[in-house]
Amino acid sequence: MGVPAPHQRPSPGSPAATMSPPLPGTVPPALVLEGLTKAYGTHPAVVDAALTITTGQFVALLGPSGCGKTTLLRLVAGFEHPDAGTITIAGRTVLSPWSPGLPPEQRNVGMVFQDYALFPHLNVEQNVAYGLGRSPARAARVAELLALVGLDGMGRRLPHQLSGGQQQRVALARALAPRPALLLLDEPFSNLDAGLRQVVRDEVRRILRHEQATVLFVTHDQEEALRLSDLVAVMLDGRVVQVARPREIYERPASRAVAAFVGAANFLPAVAEGTTATCALGQLPLARPASGPVELLVRPEMLELAADPAGTHTVAACSYTGADLLVDLRLAGGPLVRARTPNWLDVAPGDRVAVHVRGPLMSYPFAP
Amino acid sequence: MATLDRALTLSPARPQPRRRRPWPLLGLGALVVAIVVLPLGYLLLRSLEAGPDAWAALLRPRTITVLAGSAALALSTAALATLVALPVAWLTVATDLPLRRFWAVVTLLPLAIPTYISGFAMVAAFGPRGLLQRLLAPLGVERLPEIYGFGGALFTLTLCCYPYVLLTVRGALRRCDPAMEEAARSMGDTPLTAFFRVLLPQLRPAIAVGALLVALYSLSDFGAVSLLQFDSFTRAIYMQYRGSFDRSGAALLALLLVLLTLALLALEHVLRGRPSMSRTTCAVPRPRRLIALGWWRWPATLYCAALSILGAGVPLGVLVYWLVRGLANGQELVSLWRAAGHSLLAAALAAALAVASALPVALLAVRYPGRLSRLIERGAYLGYALPGIVVALALVFFGANFAPALYQTLPMLLVGYTVRFLPQAAGSVRTSLQQLNPRVEEAARSLGRGPLAVLGTITTPLLAPGILAGAALVFLTTIKELPTTLLLSPSGFPTLATLVWGSAAEAMFARAAAPALLLLLLSAMAMALVVAQERTAAS
Numbered sequence: 001m002g003v004p005a006p007h008q009r010p011s012p013g014s015p016a017a018t019m020s021p022p023l024p025g026t027v028p029p030a031l032v033l034e035g036l037t038k039a040y041g042t043h044p045a046v047v048d049a050a051l052t053i054t055t056g057q058f059v060a061l062l063g064p065s066g067c068g069k070t071t072l073l074r075l076v077a078g079f080e081h082p083d084a085g086t087i088t089i090a091g092r093t094v095l096s097p098w099s100p101g102l103p104p105e106q107r108n109v110g111m112v113f114q115d116y117a118l119f120p121h122l123n124v125e126q127n128v129a130y131g132l133g134r135s136p137a138r139a140a141r142v143a144e145l146l147a148l149v150g151l152d153g154m155g156r157r158l159p160h161q162l163s164g165g166q167q168q169r170v171a172l173a174r175a176l177a178p179r180p181a182l183l184l185l186d187e188p189f190s191n192l193d194a195g196l197r198q199v200v201r202d203e204v205r206r207i208l209r210h211e212q213a214t215v216l217f218v219t220h221d222q223e224e225a226l227r228l229s230d231l232v233a234v235m236l237d238g239r240v241v242q243v244a245r246p247r248e249i250y251e252r253p254a255s256r257a258v259a260a261f262v263g264a265a266n267f268l269p270a271v272a273e274g275t276t277a278t279c280a281l282g283q284l285p286l287a288r289p290a291s292g293p294v295e296l297l298v299r300p301e302m303l304e305l306a307a308d309p310a311g312t313h314t315v316a317a318c319s320y321t322g323a324d325l326l327v328d329l330r331l332a333g334g335p336l337v338r339a340r341t342p343n344w345l346d347v348a349p350g351d352r353v354a355v356h357v358r359g360p361l362m363s364y365p366f367a368p
Numbered sequence: 369m370a371t372l373d374r375a376l377t378l379s380p381a382r383p384q385p386r387r388r389r390p391w392p393l394l395g396l397g398a399l400v401v402a403i404v405v406l407p408l409g410y411l412l413l414r415s416l417e418a419g420p421d422a423w424a425a426l427l428r429p430r431t432i433t434v435l436a437g438s439a440a441l442a443l444s445t446a447a448l449a450t451l452v453a454l455p456v457a458w459l460t461v462a463t464d465l466p467l468r469r470f471w472a473v474v475t476l477l478p479l480a481i482p483t484y485i486s487g488f489a490m491v492a493a494f495g496p497r498g499l500l501q502r503l504l505a506p507l508g509v510e511r512l513p514e515i516y517g518f519g520g521a522l523f524t525l526t527l528c529c530y531p532y533v534l535l536t537v538r539g540a541l542r543r544c545d546p547a548m549e550e551a552a553r554s555m556g557d558t559p560l561t562a563f564f565r566v567l568l569p570q571l572r573p574a575i576a577v578g579a580l581l582v583a584l585y586s587l588s589d590f591g592a593v594s595l596l597q598f599d600s601f602t603r604a605i606y607m608q609y610r611g612s613f614d615r616s617g618a619a620l621l622a623l624l625l626v627l628l629t630l631a632l633l634a635l636e637h638v639l640r641g642r643p644s645m646s647r648t649t650c651a652v653p654r655p656r657r658l659i660a661l662g663w664w665r666w667p668a669t670l671y672c673a674a675l676s677i678l679g680a681g682v683p684l685g686v687l688v689y690w691l692v693r694g695l696a697n698g699q700e701l702v703s704l705w706r707a708a709g710h711s712l713l714a715a716a717l718a719a720a721l722a723v724a725s726a727l728p729v730a731l732l733a734v735r736y737p738g739r740l741s742r743l744i745e746r747g748a749y750l751g752y753a754l755p756g757i758v759v760a761l762a763l764v765f766f767g768a769n770f771a772p773a774l775y776q777t778l779p780m781l782l783v784g785y786t787v788r789f790l791p792q793a794a795g796s797v798r799t800s801l802q803q804l805n806p807r808v809e810e811a812a813r814s815l816g817r818g819p820l821a822v823l824g825t826i827t828t829p830l831l832a833p834g835i836l837a838g839a840a841l842v843f844l845t846t847i848k849e850l851p852t853t854l855l856l857s858p859s860g861f862p863t864l865a866t867l868v869w870g871s872a873a874e875a876m877f878a879r880a881a882a883p884a885l886l887l888l889l890l891s892a893m894a895m896a897l898v899v900a901q902e903r904t905a906a907s
């Protein structure tokens with residue numbers, strides 16, 4: 001499901017997402033943030049953040065440690081109070097400059113914490129039932145969720161009797177039980193070891209799709225964000241700098257900073273003129289017209305190498321990672337770039353190679 | 369990289385959110401502090417009204433001598449108790465001492481024995497015509513070393529108080545990373561030199577806290593020093609209060625004692641050194657490999673045994689001896705059960721009241737840190753630093769003038785206990801609250817429950833062990849407490865403590881033995897709860 005995301009290409013410092021009021025008869029967005037700002041003393045944690053999440057979307061909030069993404073999540077949940085901004089959840093304004101803000105329990109937002117935060121004195125069933133009140137459907141809902149997360153039969157166990165992966169599934173079931181308008185996940189996979197993480201990710205995605213949940217999840221793992229989500233919001237230094245689909249984020253980063261953070265990147269100095277740019281790799285097509293001194297974004301896998309004694313570029317170093325070979329190239333003009341090639345390429349430091357660059361390139365104004 | 373990121377995300381360096389304090393909590397905290405601070409403020413005012421006679425009495429050489437004697441006793445007891453307790457702490461935590469767990473519990477037993485019972489046991493055992501002298505008489509021993517005075521008080525108080533140092537040091541020792549000592553050993557230290565060069569400096573803050581507790585305890589002690597006829601300042605205050613109509617004279621003396629207490633606190637602050645030392649080294653350590661004592665385990669066992677016998681065995685033996693002798697001579701046990709009922713009632717109510725008052729204070733301090741919360745916490749801890757006789761006097765004055773309806777009633781007595789022992793409950797609740805992940809409470813909020821519902825369904829059940837331990841600690845100290853009970857008890861409300869005191873002060877040992885043994889039994893049961901909690905917290 002999910003409405004296709006609008007292409008948004010904001011520049012850093014300006015509000016990232018444009019907001020349109022819901023048309024009559026349509027479902028309001030699950031979450032709308034506008035101008036959200038929060039500082040701890042003099043340290044700004046979240047600056048003028050804007051974001052819109054359509055009902056049913058799975059959105060990743062991606063950023064390095066300390067960029068303010070967990071703070072943003074806690075502001076949405078109501079555990080912290082912003083200095084400025086508006087939060088609208090499922091069409092209901094829960095916080096605006098002229099209201100004190102709804103407390104967490106009235107926001108209809110579920111949250112799965114990084115350390116799960118299960119209630120240690122309650123068993124699995126009681127944990128899941130905690131948010132359900134006294135409705136008669138309570139027992140049925142608990143059973144349904146436990147079956148969904150694959151924990152049927154474990155309802156009477158206490159949290160400390162479960163493995164890490166099981167604890168996480170309890171936390172997920174507990175947060176989903178009251179059918180929140182929005183589910184927040186804070187670094188949900190960071191406490192699991194690498195092998196388990198792969199399995200759990202796909203499992204969680206399946207569960208959340210089955211429940212048709214609208215999800216905002218925080219991660220610092222780019223691969224996780226690109227792989228799992230419909231939409232990725234990149235956050236750097238407290239600002240939401242780009243909101244777009246995964247392919248767009250990786251292939252058309254809105255700024256040099258986004259390009260540098262998401263995936264590996266070479267930046268080649270070049271001079272642009274209209275739809276092409278000239279650099280140490282020759283004249284290359286641009287994705288968007290530009291002019292003057294620029295830096296070109298060249299992802300390592302965009303460089304195709306071929307051993308060629310007559311080639312103009314030299315292999316400076318190689319490292320073998322299994323499937324791939326990482327090759328550091330000394331280009332004819334002097335700069336060093338890294339290429340990622342399949343492991344069958346047989347080159348050694350000192351060899352000469354020919355280079356072909358795939359696809360049009362993104363360029364960013366050169367800032368010395 | 370990912371692990372580094374994770375370590376950074378989980379590090380506590382993340383800025384602590386400042387949350388707005390809910391006003392009902394703030395109101396409750398302020399109320400608790402008001403109850404603690406108001407009587408003491410009134411004591412201060414009252415002492416300023418003291419007549420010229422009282423001021424003159426204050427400056428008499430005799431006053432100064434008594435004050436100096438009390439200070440000397442407090443400092444000597446702290447020093448001696450530290451010397452006595454340190455080896456026991458090290459032996460029971462770090463070595464393969466035979467029956468290690470047994471000694472770990474038995475050496476704590478003096479905590480359950482009130483000083484006035486120890487005092488009377490020491491007199492009965494080692495005094496003139498005491499048990500020891502009668503045993504030794506056939507051997508031609510005519511006189512024993514004098515038990516009355518400074519020496520006897522020091523001896524008795526050390527045996528009563530050393531467990532305080534033992535507890536704090538043992539806790540710190542358990543938290544210390546044995547890797548430190550291993551590093552020292554790999555660089556050529558023997559176990560003993562490693563202890564002095566590496567371990568001891570790390571234990572300094574814990575030693576300072578333990579010694580401070582001992583010093584405060586001896587400074588405020590009233591029972592043992594009176595029975596051992598040492599001229600202490602607390603005794604002087606009591607005499608002044610009982611013996612003259614000008615009660616502001618007693619207030620003035622009490623204030624002087626408060627000043628001495630403050631001086632001790634300042635001294636501890638200096639001695640404690642930089643607190644960072646204890647924090648950096650006390651992560652979650654590996655279990656420690658025990659040091660083999662070899663031949664030394666026999667003198668070590670002997671040491672623990674001797675200490676336990678002197679501290680717990682002698683008082684118990686003396687009490688049993690006098691009970692049997694008293695019963696043989698037709699001593700009656702009539703009022704015993706009534707007094708025991710009063711003791712139980714007062715201690716249980718005081719424990720409940722102290723824990724209830726501690727909850728808002730601890731919640732503010734841990735969940736809503738800030739200047740105001742700190743102020744409230746400091747205020748609530750004031751009773752810790754003040755001798756019981758001062759707190760009791762303050763409440764007597766305050767009650768007589770502002771709440772005559774409450775004066776000499778059970779509620780007033782309970783307020784006195786609470787002011788005195790609130791810090792014990794608050795400390796206990798605070799520690800367990802700090803161990804409670806705030807995310808757990810937030811999870812409950814996001815599942816649709818309001819703050820009060822979360823307090824009831826999540827916070828309180830999870831705090832239950834800490835609350836219980838705090839209550840047991842308050843119960844233990846309350847049932848032992850003498851000066852507050854003596855001054856604030858309603859008339860016709862005898863407790864075990866006042867019963868023991870009344871008989872012991874007149875050297876009627878046979879009459880004191882039965883209530884004293886019953887008191888020991890009750891406080892030993894409360895202590896078992898406290899020790900069990902220390903165990904689970906350590907594991």
